[in-house]
Amino acid sequence: MHPFSGPVNKIVIFHGGTQSGTVRKPAKLRSTSSEDWSHWKNCFCKYYGPMRESKQKKNFYRYTGRVGKEILKKIYIEDPQNAKFQLLLFKFDVYFKYREVARKQDQSIDEYITYLTETIRGFESYGSQEIVKEKVLQDMVSECLGDTLRRYDIYKLSLSDLVQIWKDASVNGVCGPLPPAKKDLHQCNPVLQGSFERPRVGFEVSKRMLPKKFIKNRIINYNSKGHGYESVFGEFLDENVTWIRIDEPYLKDFYQRQNFLRFCELARKKCASLSTISLETTKPDSNDKSGQKKELEELKNNLAENKIELRILDSDTLHDRQIKLSTGYVIKIGRGLHYFQPTRGRYALGSYDLDLRPCLKTVTN
Numbered sequence: 388m389h390p391f392s393g394p395v396n397k398i399v400i401f402h403g404g405t406q407s408g409t410v411r412k413p414a415k416l417r418s419t420s421s422e423d424w425s426h427w428k429n430c431f432c433k434y435y436g437p438m439r440e441s442k443q444k445k446n447f448y449r450y451t452g453r454v455g456k457e458i459l460k461k462i463y464i465e466d467p468q469n470a471k472f473q474l475l476l477f478k479f480d481v482y483f484k485y486r487e488v489a490r491k492q493d494q495s496i497d498e499y500i501t502y503l504t505e506t507i508r509g510f511e512s513y514g515s516q517e518i519v520k521e522k523v524l525q526d527m528v529s530e531c532l533g534d535t536l537r538r539y540d541i542y543k544l545s546l547s548d549l550v551q552i553w554k555d556a557s558v559n560g561v562c563g564p565l566p567p568a569k570k571d572l573h574q575c576n577p578v579l580q581g582s583f584e585r586p587r588v589g590f591e592v593s594k595r596m597l598p599k600k601f602i603k604n605r606i607i608n609y610n611s612k613g614h615g616y617e618s619v620f621g622e623f624l625d626e627n628v629t630w631i632r633i634d635e636p637y638l639k640d641f642y643q644r645q646n647f648l649r650f651c652e653l654a655r656k657k658c659a660s661l662s663t664i665s666l667e668t669t670k671p672d673s674n675d676k677s678g679q680k681k682e683l684e685e686l687k688n689n690l691a692e693n694k695i696e697l698r699i700l701d702s703d704t705l706h707d708r709q710i711k712l713s714t715g716y717v718i719k720i721g722r723g724l725h726y727f728q729p730t731r732g733r734y735a736l737g738s739y740d741l742d743l744r745p746c747l748k749t750v751t752n
Contacts, residue, residue, distance in 0.1 A: 415452040424483040428476065443472045451479075458482055463524040463536055477513060481521045484510070490526060496554050500546075520546045523553065532556050535715045556715065607726060609748040614726070615741035616653050619751060623716045624657035631658075632665040632711040635723045636702070639669065639677045646724040648686060649741070655693055663696045670701035721749040 413430040417423055431450060435443050448455060462478045464470050485507070490499040503522060509515045523546070527536060535556045541549070607614050631654055638644050647666070654661055671679040687697040708723030710716075720726070726749040730738050737744030 413450050415450050416454045419454060419458070419483070419486070421483045424479065428479075432476075440472050444470070444475065447472065447475060455479075461525060461528060463528050463533060463541070465537070465541065478521060478525075480510075480513070481518055482525060485518075485522050488522070489529075496550060500550055516546060520549060523549055527553055527556075538715060555711065555717070556713075605751040607746050607749050607751070610728075610745045612737075612745055613742050614746050615744075616650055616724075617657075618742060620650070620653065620710070620718065621657060623712060623714075623718065624654055625714075626659040627714050628654075628658040629660050629713045630663040630665065631661065631713070632667070633724075634667045634705060634707060634709050636669045636705040636708065637723065637725060638683070639671065639679055641678070641682075642729070643725055644679065644682050644686075646727075650724055651686065651690065651695075651697075655690075655695065661695055663698060664690065665698040665700065667700040667702050667705055669705060670703055719752045721751075722747060 411430065412434050413427055416427045427450075431447070435446055451458070458479060459467060462482055464474075464478065488503070488506070490496070494502075500519070500523070503519045504515070507515050507518050507522065509518065524536065524541065527533070532553070535552065539552065544552075605619065633647075633650070635643075635647065638647055651664060654664065666683075671677065675681060683697075683699055687699065690697045708720050710718040710720070712718075726747050727737075727741060728745045728747055730744065
């Protein structure tokens with residue numbers, strides 16, 4: 388018996404028309420080889436083509452079986468139960484055709500996208516641009532960024548918008564460590580978890596890229612108190628945070644480096660899974676009179692003892708301040724970490740507990 392044989396269906400639809408003949412019911416999809424998929428898809432579409440979409444989808448999930456369940460963990464579908472049948476076919480087509488293509492460990496996202504656009508060509512009725520976009524979605528899921536994707540109306544985004552989201556969600560725009568081998572990829576795809584988290588703070592990008600909802604605006608008034616780092620950032624720092632990126636141009640003064648140290652202490656205390664802190668800051672003077680390079684190196688070594696890697700990136704042009712978290716939060720602060728007034732003596736309240744220290748005026752988003 389042919390591996391795709393089964394009961395007979397007498398009517399078949401081809402490209403909107405009908406044709407008489409005998410068509411075998413498909414067997415279950417047996418492997419992840421592109422040849423098996425091509426044969427299975429042809430047989431399935433011939434047999435179930437005349438039927439209504441609800442029955443097509445039901446049997447699609449049924450006959451792709453165990454192989455299909457594994458593939459669904461590796462692609463992004465906002466709502467698998469309500470997804471169109473043709474969308475499922477398209478996503479599976481892209482998976483089988485390009486599943487061997489992957490971003491190299493030392494390859495930037497821009498370089499990878501250039502490679503995809505030069506390599507991928509359209510097939511069937513699909514254009515190369517939409518195939519590249521789908522491939523990017525699948526790659527983002529493989530890097531456990533499905534939670535980030537879920538906050539956007541993905542199908543209204545252009546490829547360039549999607550790439551920007553990917554770059555914003557990746558540390559330094561370069562591929563980080565791969566997920567642990569034993570990690571079930573359905574944990575990376577929130578669609579398959581069936582769980583929903585509260586909305587995140589948004590990226591300052593085009594309107595198409597705005598998340599569904601913002602969390603809050605926090606106005607810190609001059610001379611006000613109660614705005615220590617834990618009060619401002621604590622709700623966003625939890626056990627799900629694996630990396631933090633901080634853009635803070637001003638660390639040349641001792642008190643500024645103290646502020647950065649305080650933030651690192653809070654992150655270490657709140658984020659049990661934290662492995663990397665990436666700091667981009669203004670490049671120190673060549674003679675390092677302020678001690679910036681020496682003291683940040685000391686902090687780097689101490690964090691390493693706590694199993695946290697501190698990556699320091701020097702910049703000559705950085706001005707804006709923001710904090711990005713692996714969970715998708717982006718926190719923008721007008722004054723960066725330095726929104727506190729100096730204390731009025733060594734023994735003034737607020738010297739150590741920042742909630743008791745008067746603030747300068749600023750806004751956090």
